[in-house]
Amino acid sequence: MSKANLLDRRQVVSALLANRKDVVAIGGLGASTNDITAAGDHARNFYLWGGMGGAAMIGLGLALAQPKLPVLVITGDGEMLMGMGSLATIGLQKPSNLSIVVLDNEAYGETGGQTSHTCAAADLVGVARACGIADACAISTMAEVETFAKAVHDLSAGPRFANVKIDSANVERILPSRDGTYIVNRIRGDLGFKPI
């Protein structure tokens, strides 16, 4: 299954979060939420186990509510395709503290590896740019991942979008908490909000 010159998803996510500081990270349904867990559990990690297509919009709501915090959505190609309209919504709002990374293995890895639309036709970078996200790029090297990881902390220049072609090899499942209320309240607590 693996092709040459494709990046390793775990290395990509580790590099994105290595120097995360105050970043709030949102993982889309599927392997990307596990990749965030593998990089280290954190009070500011938002793990999604459902709501396919909603990761970028959760990121938008958070970014608008907390304009001084970097918000980073890390999701997969299938999840982003389901929420593709949200790129138009984000392109209109232009939250300068929001960054979106798609880990693109061109397949629905959790359901048997069926090919996705990005395999042959859909260009998510083109979609993002055409929706008004001017800073949209395709990433193919770890050096570019590291440059993007630094840019996430620039709160004046977003929104930004990157599509990273990754190896489709299956990796060990490292699972986060499935308790959504715990996950949300842990982030809220870390941001200084008290329970209702």
Next chain:
Amino acid sequence: MHARADASDTALTWPDDIFATLERFDVRQVPYVPDAGHSKLIQRVLASSTMRGIPLTTEEEGVALLAGAWTGGQRGVLLMQSSGVGNCVNMLSLIPVLRFPFLTLVTMRGEWGEFNPWQVPMGSTTQGVLELSGIKVLRASTAAEVPAVMEAAAAQAYNALTPTAVLLSQRLIGAKVFTK
């Protein structure tokens, strides 16, 4: 051509009542898919210095947006038409799982003198779909009852985390008529 009162009509006061309630409950993010019945409220939101109106491409985006807003400390409300409720169904599962305050204001089609048969199936199932999804449904059928219904809805949604929908009936907003 339209018998329906233009909802942006400045003579209408119930949208102002809704706006006042949202303001009092410190609602900050207002995602919406436009509907004629919501047009005056949307104008008020877009002119507000405390609320942010956020146009969506599809209603389910608004459910996810409100989850993120709450995680970041802000309340929101989702404005849509009855047909949009159908677009939201799977995303509504976020509400009980993440337990964030959820309030939606739904302008009704497919009832009370509806002209367009295409609106009737979803309009007929709107309340059932919401209730099956764990959302309490309140309804306002006259302008006079809007303030009390809105107050109750906002109070239970934001204070008690009871997911709530307010159906603004077609009787309230006026049935659209294209023929005599």
